[in-house]
Amino acid sequence: MTGSTAPARPDERGRFGRYGGRYAPEVLIPALEELEAAWRELRDDASFRRELDELARDFVGRPTPITHARRLSEELGYDVWLKREDLAHTGAHKINNALGQVLLARRLGKERIIAETGAGQHGVATATASALLGLPCVVYMGEEDTRRQAPNVARMRLLGAEVVPVTAGTRTLKEAVNEALRDWAASVATTHYVIGSVVGPHPFPMLVRDLQRVIGDEARAQYRERTGADPEVVAACVGGGSNAIGMFTAFVGAEGVRLIGVEAGGRGTRLGEHCASLTLGEPGVLHGALSYLLQDPDGQVVETHSISAGLDYPGVGPEHAFLKDAGLASYVSASDADALAGFRLLARTEGILPALEPAHVIGWLAHRPLPDGTRVLVCLSGRGDKDLDTVLRAEGGGA
Amino acid sequence: MGLLEERLRAVRDGGAKAFVPYVTGGAPGVDAALLRALAEAGADAIEVGIPHSDPIMDGGVIQDASRLALEAGTRTDDVLATVAAAGLEVPVAAMTYANPVLRRGVDRFVADLAAAGVAGLIVPDLPPEESEELRGAAAERGIDVVLLAAPGAAPERYRAIAREARGFVYCVATYGVTGARDRLAETARAVVEGLRGLTDLPLLVGVGISTPEQAASACAFADGVIVGSALVAPLVGGDRAGALALAEAFRAAIA
Numbered sequence: 101m102t103g104s105t106a107p108a109r110p111d112e113r114g115r116f117g118r119y120g121g122r123y124a125p126e127v128l129i130p131a132l133e134e135l136e137a138a139w140r141e142l143r144d145d146a147s148f149r150r151e152l153d154e155l156a157r158d159f160v161g162r163p164t165p166i167t168h169a170r171r172l173s174e175e176l177g178y179d180v181w182l183k184r185e186d187l188a189h190t191g192a193h194k195i196n197n198a199l200g201q202v203l204l205a206r207r208l209g210k211e212r213i214i215a216e217t218g219a220g221q222h223g224v225a226t227a228t229a230s231a232l233l234g235l236p237c238v239v240y241m242g243e244e245d246t247r248r249q250a251p252n253v254a255r256m257r258l259l260g261a262e263v264v265p266v267t268a269g270t271r272t273l274k275e276a277v278n279e280a281l282r283d284w285a286a287s288v289a290t291t292h293y294v295i296g297s298v299v300g301p302h303p304f305p306m307l308v309r310d311l312q313r314v315i316g317d318e319a320r321a322q323y324r325e326r327t328g329a330d331p332e333v334v335a336a337c338v339g340g341g342s343n344a345i346g347m348f349t350a351f352v353g354a355e356g357v358r359l360i361g362v363e364a365g366g367r368g369t370r371l372g373e374h375c376a377s378l379t380l381g382e383p384g385v386l387h388g389a390l391s392y393l394l395q396d397p398d399g400q401v402v403e404t405h406s407i408s409a410g411l412d413y414p415g416v417g418p419e420h421a422f423l424k425d426a427g428l429a430s431y432v433s434a435s436d437a438d439a440l441a442g443f444r445l446l447a448r449t450e451g452i453l454p455a456l457e458p459a460h461v462i463g464w465l466a467h468r469p470l471p472d473g474t475r476v477l478v479c480l481s482g483r484g485d486k487d488l489d490t491v492l493r494a495e496g497g498g499a
Numbered sequence: 500m501g502l503l504e505e506r507l508r509a510v511r512d513g514g515a516k517a518f519v520p521y522v523t524g525g526a527p528g529v530d531a532a533l534l535r536a537l538a539e540a541g542a543d544a545i546e547v548g549i550p551h552s553d554p555i556m557d558g559g560v561i562q563d564a565s566r567l568a569l570e571a572g573t574r575t576d577d578v579l580a581t582v583a584a585a586g587l588e589v590p591v592a593a594m595t596y597a598n599p600v601l602r603r604g605v606d607r608f609v610a611d612l613a614a615a616g617v618a619g620l621i622v623p624d625l626p627p628e629e630s631e632e633l634r635g636a637a638a639e640r641g642i643d644v645v646l647l648a649a650p651g652a653a654p655e656r657y658r659a660i661a662r663e664a665r666g667f668v669y670c671v672a673t674y675g676v677t678g679a680r681d682r683l684a685e686t687a688r689a690v691v692e693g694l695r696g697l698t699d700l701p702l703l704v705g706v707g708i709s710t711p712e713q714a715a716s717a718c719a720f721a722d723g724v725i726v727g728s729a730l731v732a733p734l735v736g737g738d739r740a741g742a743l744a745l746a747e748a749f750r751a752a753i754a
Contacts, residue, residue, distance in 0.1 A: 122626065122628060123625065125556045126649040129649075130651050269553075278554075278555050281555045285675050286673075286675030384601065385597040393598070395598065398574055398603075399598040399600070399603065400552040
């Protein structure tokens with residue numbers, strides 16, 4: 101059963117257990133209420149679903165396939181299948197959310213789209229959806245990230261988006277979200293903010309989850325069709341956590357299925373060296389929701405590090421915090437070095453260059469943390485072309 | 500009713516307008532002597548920011564001030580110590596964001612505010628639906644939790660804010676974050692008028708009050724103004740005398 105009914109989470113106050121909520125400035129509350137009401141109505145609306153499903157099929161290329169990773173399986177001693185979100189248009193799962201939200205914005209009569217982006221994949225996806233649906237788009241991106249991910253800046257501009265480098269603070273994803281929230285506070289009457297992950301004030305974690313759950317709904321059905329059973333382990337990388345929630349939702353509570361999220365362990369376990377909010381953080385509020393957070397004793401949010409810009413975020417979606425505390429999913433971390441090793445391993449064995457984000461999952465598997473023969477389904481959330489420079493530089497220019 | 504509300508009601512009931520300057524604790528030039536000088540310049544209450552790493556309701560000036568304060572090593576307790584050391588006769592309202600409050604724990608946070616002599620608390624990312632626990636704990640310590648009211652809200656939302664707010668209602672003048680604007684937004688009047696019949700709390704306008712003239716315009720319909728970025732900008736730029744002269748000009752404009 102893949103089921104299409106919405107999970108009972110969050111509750112009416114936007115809570116996943118104790119997590120989530122709406123820690124938002126007063127000026128945004130009416131828009132958040134409007135968005136919540138619209139989504140609760142539209143997510144089951146036949147004409148909206150039809151429009152979104154047609155675009156998913158004809159424009160994004162859904163369903164994305166699952167691939168039996170035979171040579172990787174042989175090398176690791178597991179039976180590994182990959183859910184190929186890297187084959188979705190624009191090269192990552194981000195398009196599922198961006199397209200749904202821009203379509204929703206048009207239904208709401210909004211005239212302008214804004215987004216934040218870290219690695220640039222969400223920015224490219226939102227610029228793409230805005231181009232397709234004919235809405236102007238502004239993308240906030242930390243100045244540091246505009247340098248790390250210059251090709252994606254060029255892509256967004258070609259797609260007609262305005263890219264605004266953010267020079268505040270750490271000049272990375274966290275600051276880009278702050279700046280997008282500030283823009284939205286000023287422009288909320290005419291503008292929709294397409295948040296890129298399962299983070300933010302209610303209803304965003306629910307909305308983005310609902311739009312990404314297609315990953316797991318497809319994958320579970322495909323896997324059962326091909327193998328006749330469910331996988332024993334479902335694994336995905338977790339930064340904000342949208343591909344992981346998208347993958348996990350179809351499996352939460354399924355008997356015999358373990359859900360494992362892999363966070364970015366960076367270069368060490370001290371604050372500032374990693375982005376492992378679930379494994380090393382403590383509850384706190386960032387960007388409108390209560391979740392696990394990397395923070396100091398005064399509640400200041402600390403700087404983070406990951407080789408992968410898409411995981412370089414000190415918070416995490418509140419539903420992951422709930423799944424962790426409830427024992428419904430478990431979370432581990434993989435280092436920068438693991439990610440690089442995973443990148444090379446998948447390229448060599450399967451002919452796939454993964455994005456550095458899901459390369460963390462492959463790198464974690466390469467440590468053989470599971471019993472021999474385990475049946476594993478991995479969400480390959482994006483492709484690695486964007487990361488070639490980073491990979492080559494990290495390896496001293498030799499590949 | 501705490502000291503903050505008592506004082507601002509007295510100003511309003513005496514037919515005067517309230518002038519509430521904001522400064523970011525730990526930012527360049529912000530110390531106990533500055534707080535005393537602001538009181539001498541005619542402040543009816545002073546809003547002191549406890550700097551946060553992610554000030555999403557603040558524009559560039561206060562973002563910079565917050566960053567400079569944190570880079571200089573400012574801790575929450577340092578700001579409270581500054582307030583205590585100032586020994587002010589006028590009430591102080593602390594302003595910060597949700598996470599510094601929750602991280603310390605709501606009870607301990609308000610106890611520490613009370614111990615430092617702080618009379619009010621403003622947390623812009625704790626709207627009424629998320630601030631119930633804080634309001635309860637603060638009330639026990641005699642601390643007024645100020646709520647914000649913004650443009651575009653439905654009348655029932657204004658009613659809830661009017662019912663739960665203490666001290667004063669912070670009427671957000673315009674869509675957007677703190678920082679200078681060329682003119683007083685039209686929305687400021689609508690927010691104040693939307694609340695006027697719902698509460699007899701003082702209604703103060705803040706966000707974008709950049710000049711004494713704008714403050715005077717706002718006081719044609721509001722009970723006072725909060726002035727932040729306009730004062731913080733010269734302070735961070737090293738012009739303490741200029742900031743204090745500007746505070747006096749604001750005071751004079753709404754006397």
